[in-house]
Amino acid sequence: xxxxxxxxxxxxxxxxxxxxxxxxxxxxxxxxxxxxxxxxxxxxxxxxxxxxxxxxxxxxxxxxxxxxxxxxxxxxxxxxxxxxxxxxxxxxxxxxxxxxxxxxxxxxxxxxxxxxxxxxxxxxxxxxxxxxxxxxxxxxxxxxxxxxxxxxxxxxxxxxxxxxxxxxxxxxxxxxxxxxxxxxxxxxxxxxxxxxxxxxxxxxxxxxxxxxxxxxxxxxxxxxxxxxxxxxxxxxxxxxxxxxxxxxxxxxxxxxxxxxxxxxxxxxxxxxxxxxxxxxxxxxxxxxxxxxxxxxxxxxxxxxxxxxxxxxxxxxxxxxxxxxxxxxxxxxxxxxxxxxxxxxxxxxxxxxxxxxxxxxxxxxxxxxxxxxxxxxxxxxxxxxxxxxxxxxxxxxxxxxxxxxxxxxxxxxxx
Amino acid sequence: xxxxxxxxxxxxxxxxxxxxxxxxxxxxxxxxxxxxxxxxxxxxxxxxxxxxxxxxxxxxxxxxxxxxxxxxxxxxxxxxxxxxxxxxxxxxxxxxxxxxxxxxxxxxxxxxxxxxxxxxxxxxxxxxxxxxxxxxxxxxxxxxxxxxxxxxxxxxxxxxxxxxxxxxxxxxxxxxxxxxxxxxxxxxxxxxxxxxxxxxxxxxxxxxxxxxxxxxxxxxxxxxxxxxxxxxxxxxxxxxxxxxxxxxxxxxxxxxxxxxxxxxxxxxxxxxxxxxxxxxxxxxxxxxxxxxxxxxxxxxxxxxxxxxxxxxxxxxxxxxxxxxxxxxxxxxxxxxxxxxxxxxxxxxxxxxxxxxxxxxxxxxxxxxxxxxxxxxxxxxxxxxxxxxxxxxxxxxxxxxxxxxxx
Numbered sequence: 001x002x003x004x005x006x007x008x009x010x011x012x013x014x015x016x017x018x019x020x021x022x023x024x025x026x027x028x029x030x031x032x033x034x035x036x037x038x039x040x041x042x043x044x045x046x047x048x049x050x051x052x053x054x055x056x057x058x059x060x061x062x063x064x065x066x067x068x069x070x071x072x073x074x075x076x077x078x079x080x081x082x083x084x085x086x087x088x089x090x091x092x093x094x095x096x097x098x099x100x101x102x103x104x105x106x107x108x109x110x111x112x113x114x115x116x117x118x119x120x121x122x123x124x125x126x127x128x129x130x131x132x133x134x135x136x137x138x139x140x141x142x143x144x145x146x147x148x149x150x151x152x153x154x155x156x157x158x159x160x161x162x163x164x165x166x167x168x169x170x171x172x173x174x175x176x177x178x179x180x181x182x183x184x185x186x187x188x189x190x191x192x193x194x195x196x197x198x199x200x201x202x203x204x205x206x207x208x209x210x211x212x213x214x215x216x217x218x219x220x221x222x223x224x225x226x227x228x229x230x231x232x233x234x235x236x237x238x239x240x241x242x243x244x245x246x247x248x249x250x251x252x253x254x255x256x257x258x259x260x261x262x263x264x265x266x267x268x269x270x271x272x273x274x275x276x277x278x279x280x281x282x283x284x285x286x287x288x289x290x291x292x293x294x295x296x297x298x299x300x301x302x303x304x305x306x307x308x309x310x311x312x313x314x315x316x317x318x319x320x321x322x323x324x325x326x327x328x329x330x331x332x333x334x335x336x337x338x339x340x341x342x343x344x345x346x347x348x349x350x351x352x353x354x355x356x357x358x359x360x361x362x363x364x365x366x367x368x369x370x371x372x373x374x375x376x377x378x379x380x381x382x383x384x385x386x387x388x389x390x391x392x393x394x395x396x397x398x399x400x401x402x403x404x405x406x407x408x409x410x411x412x413x414x
Numbered sequence: 415x416x417x418x419x420x421x422x423x424x425x426x427x428x429x430x431x432x433x434x435x436x437x438x439x440x441x442x443x444x445x446x447x448x449x450x451x452x453x454x455x456x457x458x459x460x461x462x463x464x465x466x467x468x469x470x471x472x473x474x475x476x477x478x479x480x481x482x483x484x485x486x487x488x489x490x491x492x493x494x495x496x497x498x499x500x501x502x503x504x505x506x507x508x509x510x511x512x513x514x515x516x517x518x519x520x521x522x523x524x525x526x527x528x529x530x531x532x533x534x535x536x537x538x539x540x541x542x543x544x545x546x547x548x549x550x551x552x553x554x555x556x557x558x559x560x561x562x563x564x565x566x567x568x569x570x571x572x573x574x575x576x577x578x579x580x581x582x583x584x585x586x587x588x589x590x591x592x593x594x595x596x597x598x599x600x601x602x603x604x605x606x607x608x609x610x611x612x613x614x615x616x617x618x619x620x621x622x623x624x625x626x627x628x629x630x631x632x633x634x635x636x637x638x639x640x641x642x643x644x645x646x647x648x649x650x651x652x653x654x655x656x657x658x659x660x661x662x663x664x665x666x667x668x669x670x671x672x673x674x675x676x677x678x679x680x681x682x683x684x685x686x687x688x689x690x691x692x693x694x695x696x697x698x699x700x701x702x703x704x705x706x707x708x709x710x711x712x713x714x715x716x717x718x719x720x721x722x723x724x725x726x727x728x729x730x731x732x733x734x735x736x737x738x739x740x741x742x743x744x745x746x747x748x749x750x751x752x753x754x755x756x757x758x759x760x761x762x763x764x765x766x767x768x769x770x771x772x773x774x775x776x777x778x779x780x781x782x783x784x785x786x787x788x789x790x791x792x793x794x795x796x797x798x799x800x801x802x803x804x805x806x807x808x809x810x811x812x813x814x815x816x817x818x819x820x
Contacts, residue, residue: 065687069682073748093755094759121693124692132649132716135650236542267484277476280534280535334481347437350762
């Protein structure tokens with residue numbers, strides 16, 4: 001597991017990360033900008049997404065169409081998204097076209113045209129995307145869970161609201177861009193087949209003279225317990241549950257992640273065994289760790305036909321609470337084996353490595369190596385997991401269901 | 415990269431693309447059986463069986479199978495389509511023999527009655543899940559209308575009724591006929607020890623008996639038809655159109671795939687610029703589906719119900735504009751670059767490579783390096799794409815639309 005992670009901070013505050021993976025033919029980079037949904041004015045929900053969309057409709061020497069054609073010509077796979085705290089732009093391509101690809105990405109971020117005649121089109125696209133979630137109850141369930149659990153500011157969806165999108169003007173986008181697309185708090189991470197020195201020179205050329213305000217602090221994120229039901233004329237009831245856990249930047253994070261692994265990693269995990277394999281209640285059930293700044297949660301999902309929904313919820317919650325009774329050494333051994341394998345396989349993908357590095361830096365201010373991670377995981381014991389569980393018992397529960405009927409939830413007030 | 419293949423005495427074929435430098439290896443049993451090989455009353459048995467294969471063998475309980483899969487740190491799964499069922503796992507090279515032993519043992523499942531009853535519930539949940547999701551059964555309906563009495567008309571998951579009526583006995587008979595060694599291919603990619611692989615599989619499958627598990631092939635007889643479905647909870651309108659295209663043994667498919675990319679890729683295509691970039695439709699796409707003796711060119715639209723008519727008209731006009739708006743050299747270049755770069759980027763993981771290598775061999779009996787595979791696209795001539803484009807609207811078409819109202 002030889003690994004070298006390069007780190008550098010430009011004088012303007014932008015953080016540059018790089019991990020050479022010379023055995024690959026590809027490179028992939030992620031750029032995180034400190035511009036999230038929590039920066040949106042409360043009457044402009046969806047502005048962060050609209051701004052990102054408008055940035056991709058012409059920039060630098062390129063028109064809207066040129067940007068797409070140029071990236072297709074170079075064979076670049078790309079994606080962009082907005083989260084609570086960040087706007088991100090990711091691209092993957094053959095190593096030989098890194099320079100022209102990054103040049104385009106830099107203009108998207110720094111020199112968008114904001115063409116007036118495309119605002120309506122961008123707005124219509126955003127409204128369609130917002131509307132389409134109505135046909136996706138599982139996604140809608142998590143959108144509602146986030147809103148309920150993290151409140152008006154931190155619980156916002158990147159899709160925004162109909163009113164917010166309808167009110168957004170070109171000036172709003174320009175202002176949002178000017179106020180939040182800044183080097184201080186921005187991260188660029190590159191993984192794959194490249195030379196660090198020449199990459200750094202390229203980043204300095206494209207971003208070195210970028211200036212902007214320093215990063216702003218924001219209020220603490222806290223979870224708000226509660227439950228809600230959305231009536232939907234579907235066969236299945238979708239169940240989303242959340243409870244408190246430690247966040248990614250907490251020293252005991254991997255204890256908590258280990259418990260989530262016992263619940264949900266692999267086909268022998270407890271939720272899969274208890275809810276699906278033994279009882280046949282669902283096709284899909286899962287749990288995952290989630291962090292918003294210092295606020296950690298475990299999120300669970302189960303989907304099942306309405307008459308069996310109450311039993312599914314009860315068994316799921318009971319399975320979570322039964323962690324208290326202990327962890328089998330074999331369970332932990334399997335978990336460690338899965339982690340080890342996935343860390344080795346991470347070396348096969350420049351895309352997953354670059355986004356992981358950017359995420360690590362955003363949360364931890366550093367990039368842990370595989371070796372470090374492996375020794376943290378190896379140090380987990382059944383006792384340490386249980387000790388962690390007793391210290392951080394599931395609390396502050398949230399429940400959102402979408403389906404024909406609401407469910408009873410005893411933990412709603414605890 | 416080195417390619418190996420060997421056929422065992424019982425007919426089981428083993429192929430591998432070996433890359434000694436890889437960090438991992440992937441193993442998969444590709445079974446040539448799917449919904450098209452079922453009788454109408456047993457619709458869904460291939461997929462149900464796929465689930466049951468994880469439920470234990472005479473040597474292992476269901477719990478043992480799941481635990482061992484996790485013990486090996488594997489990323490494993492399976493899928494069933496109209497034409498194949500595939501079981502695969504990715505592991506570290508040091509786990510080759512244990513992974514192989516488990517996966518091979520799984521190919522001879524116990525199919526216990528009790529597990530069968532529990533798993534039936536899971537399948538019914540899976541059917542309910544897809545019924546609730548867009549496009550709300552429109553794809554299955556389009557296949558039924560397009561293929562009529564052809565075996566490809568059948569639903570991969572079966573229906574609630576056929577799944578409820580299946581019994582373990584007939585599943586056992588189906589397994590015996592379709593999972594014979596001569597109907598299976600073991601595919602391996604990445605850091606594989608091929609000799610060791612062959613040796614252990616030979617030992618483990620010595621007692622497996624070949625069978626005559628043929629597949630009946632015939633061209634579908636297509637009649638143009640429009641179907642309107644109503645799904646009251648839907649908020650958007652979804653329209654899907656199928657017309658005839660090349661199958662996966664037909665060299666013409668490279669031409670059709672490039673044409674589909676130019677007209678209807680999800681970014682940078684003609685429909686993208688006309689309908690998606692402009693915010694008129696959430697999705698407007700053209701893509702292909704390939705089967706053994708035939709194929710489909712598919713057109714898909716998702717948009718607000720009140721805009722469906724106008725958008726669909728725009729799509730029809732675009733697809734019929736071959737003479738007025740011929741394909742340009744620039745479009746050819748962009749489509750080829752996009753397709754080839756996607757193939758190369760995707761090939762870095764042995765787990766992705768497994769499907770390219772496995773499908774190419776089981777469908778076409780051909781092994782190609784990724785470089786050779788991209789050459790087929792690079793070699794396509796603009797005249798051929800243009801010719802295909804001009805003929806596009808003359809084909810028979812089955813159209814299914816689903817939305818909140820009729």
